[in-house]
Amino acid sequence: MTTRPVVASAEVPVSRVARRRDQKVQDILTAAADVLAERGFHGMSLDEIADRLDLTKATLYHYFPSKEALVSACLEVLATRINDRLAEVAADSAGTASERLSRLIATQLVIIVRDQPQMARMFLQPMDWPETYRQRSKALRRQHDMVFRSVVREGIASGEFDVDEQIAMHNLHGAINYVPVWFRSKRKKDIEAMAAAVAANLLRLFRASS
Amino acid sequence: MTTRPVVASAEVPVSRVARRRDQKVQDILTAAADVLAERGFHGMSLDEIADRLDLTKATLYHYFPSKEALVSACLEVLATRINDRLAEVAADSAGTASERLSRLIATQLVIIVRDQPQMARMFLQPMDWPETYRQRSKALRRQHDMVFRSVVREGIASGEFDVDEQIAMHNLHGAINYVPVWFRSKRKKDIEAMAAAVAANLLRLFRASS
Amino acid sequence: MTTRPVVASAEVPVSRVARRRDQKVQDILTAAADVLAERGFHGMSLDEIADRLDLTKATLYHYFPSKEALVSACLEVLATRINDRLAEVAADSAGTASERLSRLIATQLVIIVRDQPQMARMFLQPMDWPETYRQRSKALRRQHDMVFRSVVREGIASGEFDVDEQIAMHNLHGAINYVPVWFRSKRKKDIEAMAAAVAANLLRLFRASS
Amino acid sequence: MTTRPVVASAEVPVSRVARRRDQKVQDILTAAADVLAERGFHGMSLDEIADRLDLTKATLYHYFPSKEALVSACLEVLATRINDRLAEVAADSAGTASERLSRLIATQLVIIVRDQPQMARMFLQPMDWPETYRQRSKALRRQHDMVFRSVVREGIASGEFDVDEQIAMHNLHGAINYVPVWFRSKRKKDIEAMAAAVAANLLRLFRASS
DNA sequence: GATGAATGAGCCTTCATTCAT
DNA sequence: GATGAATGAAGGCTCATTCAT
Numbered sequence: 001m002t003t004r005p006v007v008a009s010a011e012v013p014v015s016r017v018a019r020r021r022d023q024k025v026q027d028i029l030t031a032a033a034d035v036l037a038e039r040g041f042h043g044m045s046l047d048e049i050a051d052r053l054d055l056t057k058a059t060l061y062h063y064f065p066s067k068e069a070l071v072s073a074c075l076e077v078l079a080t081r082i083n084d085r086l087a088e089v090a091a092d093s094a095g096t097a098s099e100r101l102s103r104l105i106a107t108q109l110v111i112i113v114r115d116q117p118q119m120a121r122m123f124l125q126p127m128d129w130p131e132t133y134r135q136r137s138k139a140l141r142r143q144h145d146m147v148f149r150s151v152v153r154e155g156i157a158s159g160e161f162d163v164d165e166q167i168a169m170h171n172l173h174g175a176i177n178y179v180p181v182w183f184r185s186k187r188k189k190d191i192e193a194m195a196a197a198v199a200a201n202l203l204r205l206f207r208a209s210s
Numbered sequence: 211m212t213t214r215p216v217v218a219s220a221e222v223p224v225s226r227v228a229r230r231r232d233q234k235v236q237d238i239l240t241a242a243a244d245v246l247a248e249r250g251f252h253g254m255s256l257d258e259i260a261d262r263l264d265l266t267k268a269t270l271y272h273y274f275p276s277k278e279a280l281v282s283a284c285l286e287v288l289a290t291r292i293n294d295r296l297a298e299v300a301a302d303s304a305g306t307a308s309e310r311l312s313r314l315i316a317t318q319l320v321i322i323v324r325d326q327p328q329m330a331r332m333f334l335q336p337m338d339w340p341e342t343y344r345q346r347s348k349a350l351r352r353q354h355d356m357v358f359r360s361v362v363r364e365g366i367a368s369g370e371f372d373v374d375e376q377i378a379m380h381n382l383h384g385a386i387n388y389v390p391v392w393f394r395s396k397r398k399k400d401i402e403a404m405a406a407a408v409a410a411n412l413l414r415l416f417r418a419s420s
Numbered sequence: 421m422t423t424r425p426v427v428a429s430a431e432v433p434v435s436r437v438a439r440r441r442d443q444k445v446q447d448i449l450t451a452a453a454d455v456l457a458e459r460g461f462h463g464m465s466l467d468e469i470a471d472r473l474d475l476t477k478a479t480l481y482h483y484f485p486s487k488e489a490l491v492s493a494c495l496e497v498l499a500t501r502i503n504d505r506l507a508e509v510a511a512d513s514a515g516t517a518s519e520r521l522s523r524l525i526a527t528q529l530v531i532i533v534r535d536q537p538q539m540a541r542m543f544l545q546p547m548d549w550p551e552t553y554r555q556r557s558k559a560l561r562r563q564h565d566m567v568f569r570s571v572v573r574e575g576i577a578s579g580e581f582d583v584d585e586q587i588a589m590h591n592l593h594g595a596i597n598y599v600p601v602w603f604r605s606k607r608k609k610d611i612e613a614m615a616a617a618v619a620a621n622l623l624r625l626f627r628a629s630s
Numbered sequence: 631m632t633t634r635p636v637v638a639s640a641e642v643p644v645s646r647v648a649r650r651r652d653q654k655v656q657d658i659l660t661a662a663a664d665v666l667a668e669r670g671f672h673g674m675s676l677d678e679i680a681d682r683l684d685l686t687k688a689t690l691y692h693y694f695p696s697k698e699a700l701v702s703a704c705l706e707v708l709a710t711r712i713n714d715r716l717a718e719v720a721a722d723s724a725g726t727a728s729e730r731l732s733r734l735i736a737t738q739l740v741i742i743v744r745d746q747p748q749m750a751r752m753f754l755q756p757m758d759w760p761e762t763y764r765q766r767s768k769a770l771r772r773q774h775d776m777v778f779r780s781v782v783r784e785g786i787a788s789g790e791f792d793v794d795e796q797i798a799m800h801n802l803h804g805a806i807n808y809v810p811v812w813f814r815s816k817r818k819k820d821i822e823a824m825a826a827a828v829a830a831n832l833l834r835l836f837r838a839s840s
Numbered sequence: 841g842a843t844g845a846a847t848g849a850g851c852c853t854t855c856a857t858t859c860a861t
Numbered sequence: 862g863a864t865g866a867a868t869g870a871a872g873g874c875t876c877a878t879t880c881a882t
Binding site: 040041042043128163164167168170171172173174175176177178179181182183194197198200201202204205207209 | 249250251252253331339373374377378380381382383384385386387388389391392393407408410411412414415417419
Binding site: 842843844845846847848849850851852853854855856857858859860861 | 863864865866867868869870871872873874875876877878879880881882
């Protein structure tokens with residue numbers, strides 16, 4: 001058996017063979033993430049993933065030893081991707097804490113509404129997932145949370161924010177990740193407008209009253 | 211076939227037979243709601259419901275024509291139950307809009323965290339439910355939303371709140387229904403403290419800045 | 421789920437329903453035992469059993485909760501049947517220990533060669549069975565062994581036999597159960613002749629030399 | 631395709647290439663025999679064999695055209711190995727027929743209990759093997775049987791043994807090959823003691839009564 | 841010569857649903 | 862009104878085998 005899924009490896013694959021394998025793994029993960037997003041964890045079947053890739057279920061097992069492993073890798077990849085992107089935005093230290101937090105919120109919104117709607121699931125639905133994934137997704141959420149939280153802490157330190165950090169963070173995440181449930185448009189302009197409005201409203205959770 | 215699912219009917223059952231049937235329906239719905247809450251939509255099986263009621267699967271089909279119908283009725287009942295309770299709280303017009311909204315939030319939190327954790331699912335997870343339920347649960351959520359929204363509108367009208375109503379409502383629901391994901395304790399005292407803190411924080415979404 | 425396999429129950433089933441169920445269970449066990457005999461444990465598939473009974477695999481699960489349960493019940497039933505029959509023969513205390521042992525051997529031979537060739541498997545092949553069954557079949561073999569052993573002990577006590585009991589018993593069983601491997605005829609006469617010859621030879625393992 | 635399975639060839643491989651190939655074949659057969667012994671025929675998978683050899687399944691197909699061929703070669707090799715060893719013991723014509731037979735039995739026991747437990751399977755379990763192997767293993771068993779039988783015949787000829795040759799041979803093999811089912815120790819001393827006891831008891835099957 | 845990739849067939853198991861009694 | 866029986870469809874997983882590189 002050759003189940004050696006290279007997941008989210010930063011290193012460049014060496015051989016042509018390895019590169020091809022990596023590409024396939026990525027394809028599979030993408031398809032899996034799509035299905036995961038559309039059908040949810042329980043509605044996701046290996047058959048459907050295989051179908052979309054024009055493969056057999058058996059082939060999937062060539063790359064991942066189990067459904068569980070595939071889903072886990074999915075989460076890992078998706079979360080890493082989103083966390084990286086957010087970290088980039090967070091790295092830009094221009095502006096007030098409010099402005100920076102606002103940028104983070106908007107970025108996250110664009111991601112979960114348009115770029116990676118799959119992610120909304122991961123943040124929102126772990127309640128009825130098998131324990132294995134809940135653990136994993138909890139860890140990933142924690143990592144994700146830290147990006148936002150560090151900005152919040154700066155705001156608190158500078159007096160710009162005045163808030164029960166813990167509670168506000170939870171509310172922030174809850175509100176953000178709920179957006180895909182009620183917002184449907186895929187038009188860039190609509191999304192940007194929505195993101196701005198949501199960010200503006202959510203900033204209230206933190207801002208010290210003048 | 212006599213599949214006449216009496217669902218949350220307000221009318222008083224007439225005959226003894228009808229009354230008995232109605233009771234059975236209620237029993238089934240209760241059991242179904244429990245299973246739905248514990249296992250989630252996809253983990254819910256008719257077998258388990260039947261087992262808990264000491265019935266056979268086939269008998270369930272005497273009262274509901276399909277799993278879908280059973281689940282729908284379930285949602286109906288649960289939502290009605292919760293909406294009624296909230297409406298009661300909303301009916302108490304004492305205090306400012308903030309105080310009333312606060313009470314609503316706290317009530318909803320107690321319900322989804324302790325009394326009817328099933329509901330959290332309905333509000334949070336319709337994304338991966340079959341289309342049928344999504345439609346239905348959307349309607350129920352709208353009804354539910356109106357309870358909160360009417361209070362918010364009063365606050366806006368009186369100038370106590372100053373906010374993009376639509377956006378703020380969504381954020382409010384998102385934050386509230388996310389609580390079961392991060393809050394676990396079942397102790398009354400813990401829940402009340404949490405509810406107060408969350409409500410306080412969320413009110414910021416609405417309050418006009420002094 | 422109604423998986424309540426009544427196995428080897430001595431009591432007469434009460435209701436007509438129960439009787440019919442019992443009959444079906446017996447049918448399934450018979451078919452399963454046949455397949456078990458022909459294909460061996462690993463080659464035995466629920467599909468084949470179902471096919472022979474003109475049933476679906478799913479139906480088998482109506483009567484047995486798993487393949488394991490079915491196989492276990494199979495062993496139980498078969499072993500019980502054979503043990504009962506042997507015990508009957510053993511109960512006939514006429515003749516010397518040699519004669520009685522001879523009758524037991526012949527009976528066992530007729531059973532495993534003609535009546536229940538499945539049994540040979542159980543005695544002979546537990547080596548590569550899953551642990552669960554090995555435990556069970558070991559217990560059943562022990563029970564089976566006792567029938568023979570009690571006669572042997574009488575022979576030893578009376579001085580008719582003179583032997584290392586433990587070793588001889590093992591050799592006896594090994595030789596007996598090996599017969600289906602080399603003997604093929606199903607003709608009554610052939611079997612009886614073979615049984616007599618084998619028994620005569622095996623008695624030598626025990627007999628005190630004059 | 632160059633699938634030329636060199637099996638137990640007595641000829642010395644000519645070229646360096648051929649020698650290397652032969653070595654590989656031997657390695658594979660050894661590993662396969664191990665797996666066959668540990669997991670049984672049905673539990674034996676090419677994957678596991680390849681894993682142990684740090685090869686891929688596909689490579690196995692370079693040396694053997696099918697699983698069937700591999701298993702057959704396995705049997706061949708194992709049987710040849712054991713038969714050669716026994717033939718060696720049989721060649722030692724010192725002592726009475728009883729003594730010689732005794733030595734053969736003890737040797738066979740040591741082999742199947744400690745050295746090549748795989749063999750026990752081959753002798754004991756052909757009943758549920760595919761027809762192909764049964765034929766083959768029958769032939770091998772015949773060859774194996776002849777080693778014992780020739781000694782037995784000498785004993786009969788000399789009057790030392792007095793027995794239905796055919797029946798006694800079968801019983802002998804059955805009893806011997808059953809030993810691994812009930813005997814577990816791997817300690818040399820235990821094995822030798824057991825072997826002696828078993829041999830002593832089995833000789834009774836043949837010895838003319840004084 | 842060696843291997844990674846791919847697959848078809850098969851296996852055990854679950855489940856919503858139908859139907860005769 | 863209730864139930865046991867039966868099932869088709871699907872799901873996750875394994876495995877011997879083929880093939881292009």
